[in-house]
Amino acid sequence: MLKRKICVVVTARPSYSRIKTALTAIKNHPKLELQLVIAGSALLGRYGNAVDVIEKDGFKINEKVFMVLEGENPTAMAKTTGLGVMELANVFYNLKPDAVITIADRFETIATSIAAAYQNIPLIHIQGGEVTGNIDEKVRHANTKLADIHLVASEDAKKRVIKLGENPGYVINTGCPSIDLAKEIKEKPLLDFNPVEKYGGVGTSLEWKKEGYIVVMQHPVTTEYKAAKEDVLKTLHAVAELGIPTFWFWPNVDAGSDGTSSGIRQFREINKPQNIHFFKNMEPHDFLTLLVNSKCLIGNSSVGIRECSYLGVPVVNLGSRQNRRERGDNVLDVDYDKEIIKEAILTQINNKNISSSTIYGDGNSGEKIADVLAEIPLLFHKTITY
Known part of the structure; x- marks a missing residue:
């Protein structure tokens, strides 16, 4: 039986904790093959060398993409994203994944979405539909519109993605894998x-x-x-x-x-x-x-x-x-x-009135994500229906 090749792109330190348990579940799933690409600041020592932690956790890295431009200003962000599109386009061309996963809302994640969508590769967006500040707000919703499948982390996020015109059958609340670690x-x-x-x-x-x-x-x-x-x-x-x-x-x-x-x-x-x-x-x-x-x-x-x-x-x-x-x-x-x-x-x-919340999941998101990826029909085109 041919396994579905799921390519996950991790571009920064926080993105790894947002996807770690899903990576493990994909790797261990009998119907899936994990392709892991590490890019952006996740490769840089001054931001903590997240890649070392990823390798220490036992994950095989298929490709590393160096794409961060010095400057740490809006122009450098734009150019970093452009470099990401160019480099990731080649990575996807060579790996030939059945689907690509882009994570959340960091500015450079849209490079993953563009490189996959423009090559007719089914795009899966993790944690769409949430509201936040700065450029992340625009990037998250742009990723949603480029994506074909949406694995969201809360019920409010699910409603928001559907309101954006996405097919409800392809918007699934799996919760956030980071809550698995928290559990x-x-x-x-x-x-x-x-x-x-x-x-x-x-x-x-x-x-x-x-x-x-x-x-x-x-x-x-x-x-x-x-x-x-x-x-x-x-x-x-x-x-x-x-x-x-x-x-x-x-x-x-x-x-x-x-x-x-x-x-x-x-x-x-x-x-x-x-x-x-x-x-x-x-x-x-x-x-x-x-x-x-x-x-x-x-x-x-x-x-x-x-x-x-x-x-x-x-x-x-x-x-x-x-x-x-x-x-x-x-x-x-x-x-x-x-x-x-x-x-x-x-x-x-001194606040004694804080309770635990399951807004973003109950601690079993990684397994839910892998199970969805194994069975959901993969598609790479869509048309707004409203």
């Missing part, structure tokens, strides 16, 4: 490693075991990229003044990430904070274990909206990056203001 962590939440000893990073040793700790993950907003440095400095001052042991993670490769990065470096050199330790990356399992044992997550990462809602971790969500995204009762939204951020962190640390 594993929730069942075994023991923090059995020392983050500093295992991952190194930069900063002082923290008394995190005795005092507890918070986690910060703040990315630039591509439509507000000029404010990235100013925004991160406000958060840095707030966290430093509180004095709570803090694990801080490096930003994604988006327009403005040079501003975020330079803000961190400048603050580190001038203020020499004694309560903050900085990391580039962690394995998904370790990162979620760190989160579930934390007092609070601060920043604007979607992990606060998705995994933390399931884990019941308090979140202080900053700014507009997750604008209007469906969320649980674990999230407190605030603007970039040092005193407001400090107050919000203290509020969330």
Whole structure:
């Protein structure tokens, strides 16, 4: 029996945790063959070398696509995407997959969609139909219109994709694979490693075991990229003044990430904070274990909206990056203001009314995705019916 060749393109560090359990399920499914392409910032050391984690987890990588253009501004994003279209077109031509998967909404993911759709390869979009801020909003819905099959993560997202004119029979709520990982962590939440000893990073040793700790993950907003440095400095001052042991993670490769990065470096050199330790990356399992044992997550990462809602971790969500995204009762939204951020962190640390939410799935998404991919009719053309 011929297996369906499913080509998955992972372009960035967060995309891997969004698809990891589905990769495993596809690899193990008797009717499917996994083709894995790693591209973009997932290959770059300064963004954490996600490719090393992927290989360590036992996945065979069929192709690596280097496509990130220096600059970290809107023009560099556009050119990176253009390079991605050119390179991925060749990859798909050579691999000859039966279907291609593009993940979520990062700016470069539309390169996967264009390269597949223009070559009449069935395109599957994971996590369409959600609402968010910055360029991701446009990219996510553009991916939806280029895609033939939609594996969404929530009921609201399903309704939204259908309203966009997609065939309801090809819009399926599988939940988000990242919740599968969160479920594993929730069942075994023991923090059995020392983050500093295992991952190194930069900063002082923290008394995190005795005092507890918070986690910060703040990315630039591509439509507000000029404010990235100013925004991160406000958060840095707030966290430093509180004095709570803090694990801080490096930003994604988006327009403005040079501003975020330079803000961190400048603050580190001038203020020499004694309560903050900085990391580039962690394995998904370790990162979620760190989160579930934390007092609070601060920043604007979607992990606060998705995994933390399931884990019941308090979140202080900053700014507009997750604008209007469906969320649980674990999230407190605030603007970039040092005193407001400090107050919000203290509020969330003491919040005893947070419950676990299954908005984005119940922890079995990877298997559901593989089963759908094995059986659903594959098509590469469609016509709007309204």
